[in-house]
Amino acid sequence: MLNSVVRATAWYEGALILLPGLFCLLLGIALPTSGLYYQLIIVLLWLPTLYLLVRQRQNWPNWFSPLMSVLTLFFAWAMLSSLWSNSDEPGRDIKHALMIYLTLWAGVLLADIERRWLVYLLVTSCYVMAGLAAISLYTTYIFHGLPMSVRLASFWQLSHSILAAHVFGFFLIVLLYFRPAGLIRQSAWCVALLLLAAFVFFTQSRGVWLAVGAGLVFTAIFKRERIYALAVLVGIAASALVVVLRPELMTGRGLSYRPELVFEGLSLMSLHPLGGHGIGGAYSLTLDSTGKVFDHPHNLFLSVGLDLGGIGLSLWVVIWGLLLLTAWRNRHSALGGALLGVWCFTSVACLTDGADIWSKPREVWFLSWIPLTLALSLGATKSRAQALPQRQSDA
Numbered sequence: 001m002l003n004s005v006v007r008a009t010a011w012y013e014g015a016l017i018l019l020p021g022l023f024c025l026l027l028g029i030a031l032p033t034s035g036l037y038y039q040l041i042i043v044l045l046w047l048p049t050l051y052l053l054v055r056q057r058q059n060w061p062n063w064f065s066p067l068m069s070v071l072t073l074f075f076a077w078a079m080l081s082s083l084w085s086n087s088d089e090p091g092r093d094i095k096h097a098l099m100i101y102l103t104l105w106a107g108v109l110l111a112d113i114e115r116r117w118l119v120y121l122l123v124t125s126c127y128v129m130a131g132l133a134a135i136s137l138y139t140t141y142i143f144h145g146l147p148m149s150v151r152l153a154s155f156w157q158l159s160h161s162i163l164a165a166h167v168f169g170f171f172l173i174v175l176l177y178f179r180p181a182g183l184i185r186q187s188a189w190c191v192a193l194l195l196l197a198a199f200v201f202f203t204q205s206r207g208v209w210l211a212v213g214a215g216l217v218f219t220a221i222f223k224r225e226r227i228y229a230l231a232v233l234v235g236i237a238a239s240a241l242v243v244v245l246r247p248e249l250m251t252g253r254g255l256s257y258r259p260e261l262v263f264e265g266l267s268l269m270s271l272h273p274l275g276g277h278g279i280g281g282a283y284s285l286t287l288d289s290t291g292k293v294f295d296h297p298h299n300l301f302l303s304v305g306l307d308l309g310g311i312g313l314s315l316w317v318v319i320w321g322l323l324l325l326t327a328w329r330n331r332h333s334a335l336g337g338a339l340l341g342v343w344c345f346t347s348v349a350c351l352t353d354g355a356d357i358w359s360k361p362r363e364v365w366f367l368s369w370i371p372l373t374l375a376l377s378l379g380a381t382k383s384r385a386q387a388l389p390q391r392q393s394d395a
Contacts, residue, residue: 014052015113018106019121021045025103025361025370026125029167030132032156038360046099049106056109063108065379067322071372074315075101078279078358081308085278093280093358100358100369107376115335118377119178122338126175130192132158133168133199140202149246152202163363165200165208166349170366172196173215173345176228177338193231201238204249207258207352213239215345222331222340258298258352260287265297269305276309280358300354300367307358319372320347326375336378342371 021044028037053060064072078097082090110118136154140146151161158164172193180189200212216235220228242249264285269276277283283306285294296303305313324343330336346367354367 014055015109016117017048018045018052018110019113019117021048021106022110022118022373023121023125025365025373026121027128028361029157029363029366030129030154034157034360034362037157037362041103041361045106046102049102049109052109053105065108065376067319067326067372067379068104068108068376070315070318070322071101071104074312074319077312077315078308081275081278081312082280083278084275085281087278087280087282090278090280096358096360097279099360103361103369103373104376107373108379110377111379115333115378118374119335122174122335123178126171126178126196127188127192129168129171130175130195133195137195137198137202148202151204152199154199157362160363161203162205162208162353165203165205166353166363167366168196168199168203169208169212169215169345169349170342170370172200172212173219173341174338176215176219176231177223177334177341179227206250206253206256208349209239210352211345211349214348215341218344219341222337256298256352257287257290257292257294260289261285261294261297262299262302265299265302265306269302269309272309274309274311276305276307276312279307281307296355298353298355300350300357300364303355304357323372323375326378330378335374339371339374339378342374346371 021041024037024040024044028040031037031040075097079094082094085093087093132154136152140150140152141148152164153159153161154164154168158167175189175193175196178189180186197212200208213235216228216232220232264287268283268285283295285297286292287294297306301313301316304316308316320343324340327336327339327343331340350367354364357364357368359365
């Protein structure tokens with residue numbers, strides 16, 4: 001028994017080396033270039049994960065939770081689909097898929113550390129992004145003096161309004177669930193939430209507005225505390241002001257072709273109902289009404305179906321359901337509650353945006369792979385559960 005505890009302790013200390021990589025995964029999106037982001041992920045996350053997997057290879061059978069098992073099937077099907085993919089660079093897509101799979105294994109390994117470390121990392125990341133939101137707001141509307149009708153974006157990799165809104169919306173929903181104690185810290189928490197919410201508001205991304213609204217309503221119902229009900233009321237008031245003062249923000253761009261893209265995507269998917277176009281497959285969606293051509297359907301679920309067919313889409317739906325189940329089973333912890341909120345937010349956001357999940361780390365990861373990595377980190381491996389049966393606290 002003593003030897004088991006010693007091994008578990010050594011394993012716990014070893015898994016801590018993944019925290020800098022996870023921190024980079026969350027915040028590296030704010031770096032100047034995607035190349036730098038990618039290189040840091042290789043050094044700080046993927047190589048340490050590979051090292052720990054090799055070192056602890058005798059524990060592999062214990063690590064295949066239902067979620068990880070279905071994810072493995074999903075990636076196996078994606079690899080098989082490369083046989084019929086019309087991608088110009090199938091080798092690149094396979095390489096990216098393997099890197100994503102390795103990221104998910106990092107989540108599995110992180111289940112062996114105390115959750116308070118993950119909480120500290122997530123909360124710190126949220127406050128850093130709130131600071132970036134403040135800088136973006138100041139730079140755009142005060143320093144450069146642009147009118148507030150201009151759609152807000154951030155810098156470098158976050159220079160696209162809609163994609164940046166997804167990232168900042170993710171951190172907004174996460175931070176909601178980590179309300180601190182004490183007046184000063186609660187004041188800082190409220191300021192950070194307001195900054196993140198202001199950033200999302202001024203991006204004028206209606207799909208993200210809807211996703212954040214769904215996340216806020218869900219949080220208010222789930223938490224049943226006055227401050228969250230107040231947040232919903234503030235959101236409703238802000239929406240009402242937009243409708244009254246700037247109705248064109250709601251109606252001026254119509255539905256941005258989203259329904260037509262869904263119907264066109266479903267029609268295209270029916271041509272390859274089982275296997276899709278293959279991982280990284282190239283296709284185009286032409287709208288009869290306007291003649292405009294799109295290279296993805298602005299719907300993550302449909303994008304998966306076009307890539308991997310009905311089989312891949314079915315596996316993805318099961319994965320998304322297991323993500324919800326994992327979060328629900330951990331709902332009494334702050335981390336599990338945050339994942340529930342994120343699941344609600346991303347599920348709505350995925351209906352109007354999200355494509356090319358087989359990519360290097362970028363914005364779409366905050367709607368797909370990062371929530372799944374966090375869900376896997378909420379698991380408890382059998383080796384650690386047997387060696388250290390006491391319950392871990394995650395604040």
